[in-house]
Amino acid sequence: MDDISGLLPRSKNDIDGARAVVQAGYPAVAPILGELTVWLKDYNWPIAHLIAPFLSSIGTxxxxxxxxxxxSDDHVWKYWIIxxxxLGLPQDTALEFRPELERLCYTPSDAERREELDQQARQVLAHFGWV
Structure with missing residues (x-):
C-alpha cells in the first residue's frame, strides 16, 4: 500500500482496520504511530485491545x-498510555519516562490524582523496581 494512512482504523469498532495495521507491522506503520495512539484514548473501544499490544511491542x-x-491535558488518555x-516497554526505554512517572506518583496535580495517574505511575515504577 503506497499510502499507509489508508490503514488507519475508521472507527472505534473497525477491528478489520486494526488487524490490517498489526499485520502491516512496524516499520511499515511508522508514519502513522501518532495517529494510532489516538485509539488508546479509551480502552473500552474494541480496537484498543488490538492496537495497544502492537504499539507496546514497538518500543523505542x-x-x-x-x-x-x-x-497533553488529556488525563484519561495519559492513564491508558501509562x-x-x-508497562510493556523494555526497561531501558521506559527509563526515559522515570522522572515524569516519579512526578506523577509523588506530586500529582488534583486533576491527575482524580484520574488516578499517581496510582498508574506507581504501578509502572514498581514494575521496573524503581520504588
Missing amino acids: PMVSHIWHVLK ELLL
Whole structure:
C-alpha cells in the first residue's frame, strides 16, 4: 500500500482496520504511530485491545508519541498510555519516562490524582523496581 494512512482504523469498532495495521507491522506503520495512539484514548473501544499490544511491542520508536500524550491535558488518555504502553516497554526505554512517572506518583496535580495517574505511575515504577 503506497499510502499507509489508508490503514488507519475508521472507527472505534473497525477491528478489520486494526488487524490490517498489526499485520502491516512496524516499520511499515511508522508514519502513522501518532495517529494510532489516538485509539488508546479509551480502552473500552474494541480496537484498543488490538492496537495497544502492537504499539507496546514497538518500543523505542514510540517514545516521542508517548511524550506527546504525557505532555497533553488529556488525563484519561495519559492513564491508558501509562497502563497500556509504559508497562510493556523494555526497561531501558521506559527509563526515559522515570522522572515524569516519579512526578506523577509523588506530586500529582488534583486533576491527575482524580484520574488516578499517581496510582498508574506507581504501578509502572514498581514494575521496573524503581520504588
